[in-house]
Amino acid sequence: MEKTILRGRAWVFGDDVDTDLIYHNKYLAETDPKKMPQYSFEYYPGKEHFAKEVKPGDFVVAGTNFGCGSSREHAVYCLKYAGIPVVLAENYSRIYYRNAINNGYPVLFIKGISQAIKDKKIEDGDELEVDLAKGEVKNVTKGTSFHGDAVADLEKDIMAAGGLIEYLKSRAGR
Amino acid sequence: MGKTFAEKALGRAAGHEVKAGEIVTVEPDFCMSHDNSAPIARTFRKIGVKNVWKPERIVFILDHAVPAPSDDHAVNHKETRQFVAEQGITHFYDVSSKGGVCHQVMCEEGFALPGLIMIGSDSHTCTYGAFGAFSTGIGRSEMAAAWATGQIWFKVPESLKVTVKGSFRPGVAAKDLILTLIGDIKADGADYMSVEFHGPAIEAMSIAERMTLCNMGIEMGAKNAVCPPDAKVLAAIRDKARTDRWEALWADDDAVYAKELTYDLDNLVPCVAKPHTVDNYAAIDAVKGTPIHQAFLGSCTNARIEDLRAAAAILKGKEVAVRTIVIPASWKIYRQCMAEGLIETFLDAGCVIANPGCGPCMGNHEGILAPGEACISTANRNFKGRMGNKESFIYLASPLTVAASALKGEIADPREVL
Incomplete structure (x- = not known):
């Protein structure tokens, strides 16, 4: 997380994006995280081309309850290893949120973004500028901006270490 | 406090x-x-x-x-x-x-x-x-x-x-x-x-x-x-x-x-969750008659002996109109089903009984749907593609509603067959 101001294109999704839409259960036997991005959003109507066309640095933008459903971490890996630097959603299912933190993957809570998606104030392909440290999102294309919540301290420590497993390794060495 | x-x-x-x-x-x-x-x-x-x-x-x-x-x-x-x-x-x-x-x-x-x-x-x-x-x-x-x-x-x-x-x-x-x-x-x-x-x-x-x-x-x-x-x-x-x-x-x-x-349970009616989200509620009257191609009685949600007894009571002496998969939630329950004659009831009605496990609930095996097919299921999730195919449809319901629907080949009100 050295670079805190990021710029990239938006891929926009709705509310209640479940784990089968993000990463379908058909591919659960895959255990190599680097092979997971090829299946991202394969089951999401209208986003079947995501895996082929996504570029490192693009953002995933979504409404409420992102990642609801299963506890599968594939749904975090398939975005992280596609080079999506951060997910920007109104809020997350609790297991998805924990999985993200535990894998050192930043997910920001962005107030009002669910409604903005419905009002088409943020759309596929919009150019975004995201300040990770402040949790601020600027839609450069449409000239609007959004504010997010800061992450809690324990969560920050885990994130800073690069994830829960790295965090535990660093503590075990003390 | x-x-x-x-x-x-x-x-x-x-x-x-x-x-x-x-x-x-x-x-x-x-x-x-x-x-x-x-x-x-x-x-x-x-x-x-x-x-x-x-x-x-x-x-x-x-x-x-x-x-x-x-x-x-x-x-x-x-x-x-x-x-x-x-x-x-x-x-x-x-x-x-x-x-x-x-x-x-x-x-x-x-x-x-x-x-x-x-x-x-x-x-x-x-x-x-x-x-x-x-x-x-x-x-x-x-x-x-x-x-x-x-x-x-x-x-x-x-x-x-x-x-x-x-x-x-x-x-x-x-x-x-x-x-x-x-x-x-x-x-x-x-x-x-x-x-x-x-x-x-x-x-x-x-x-x-x-x-x-x-x-x-x-x-x-x-x-x-x-x-x-x-x-x-x-x-x-x-x-x-x-x-x-x-x-x-x-x-x-x-x-x-x-x-x-x-x-207040007195005000409750049979219902389903329509595709493709669990919160997509519909009272039975609104979906009655929707054609189905498969019925699934199983999963960690609703395949205990009480659930299977309730379903068997509806199926007893009748025949299912669509393929119906029954998976008791454990082998203990399976044995109990045998002891109570429920396995025979299911077999007589034309159901397929599979070994205890998650079965088709998350699309692994034992009952994957084809494109365009609909399944009524006692499981807990009806996400798009959950049972294996993204062009298929899952309706979640109680064991009573699933059994009643299996008999008719369409979503049915269990109160009409009790």
Whole structure:
């Protein structure tokens, strides 16, 4: 997380994006995280081309309850290893949120973004500028901006270490 | 000021008083994982700790794809057995007649107990709240960390109190209550919360019915869901509790809740969750007559002996109009079905009976749908493509509604066939 101001294109999704839409259960036997991005959003109507066309640095933008459903971490890996630097959603299912933190993957809570998606104030392909440290999102294309919540301290420590497993390794060495 | 169940259970585990919003670190009483035990074991090895913290607190139950339907699954199962041997894990339910769906086995085998902190690398771990446990699903990395450290952190959740009174009308079941509740508050209506079920109607319910309610807590975003550990629970665990660490805990009358809801079962009607979200509620009248191609009686939500008896009573002496797959939630239940003649009833009616396990619930095997097909199912999720094909449709319903629909080949009102 050295670079805190990021710029990239938006891929926009709705509310209640479940784990089968993000990463379908058909591919659960895959255990190599680097092979997971090829299946991202394969089951999401209208986003079947995501895996082929996504570029490192693009953002995933979504409404409420992102990642609801299963506890599968594939749904975090398939975005992280596609080079999506951060997910920007109104809020997350609790297991998805924990999985993200535990894998050192930043997910920001962005107030009002669910409604903005419905009002088409943020759309596929919009150019975004995201300040990770402040949790601020600027839609450069449409000239609007959004504010997010800061992450809690324990969560920050885990994130800073690069994830829960790295965090535990660093503590075990003390 | 009184305490909620979550505040009591997490406070007891943390060793000090806690209130909603605080972060605590606690030692889990049991850690459950299923076919994902092998990838968790791989992550565990990366941590650099040689042995799991307490092998007797870890439970492995193979259920997602049993017996292994592909070489990938077979390799995972093999790795699981190797890890069990290497770490001396005593609670291992392999592919055998001792097993079944993990959550059912956890409850049958005396692991699910009042007041315990239970974690599982499966989102439906919240089922054990039917026994008064604080139980919740976590991811694989987090499970690997718990095996290594014997610790897990939780934010003490706020609580949603659901008070239930009245009694089920004929043809209406616990599944209808939970689908109605989720339809009302939506898939994120209890996000991060502890859902407590209170009231005389909950006390009147069997543990099987309470398991159906708690199982689906996650479908409204809940961290955990729980019913009171009353005399029924204490009787059920009497001879099989796997530890004496349990304690019957319940919320104080003056506990503080983030939200309170009341339901009267007398007003409830049979219903379904339409494709492709669990909160897509429809009363039976609105969907009656919708053609289906398959019916599924199974899963950790609704395949206990009580559920199968109710379905068999509808199917007895009749024939199903569409392919119908019956999967008892465990081999214990399977045997009970045999003893009561239910297996024969299902076979006579034209059903296919598969071995206990998750079956087609998440599209692994034993009943994948083809494009354009619709299935009515007693399971807990109807996400797009959940049963294997993204052009197929899943309707969730009670065992009564599924059985009635199987007979007609279309979604049917169970009150018309009782």
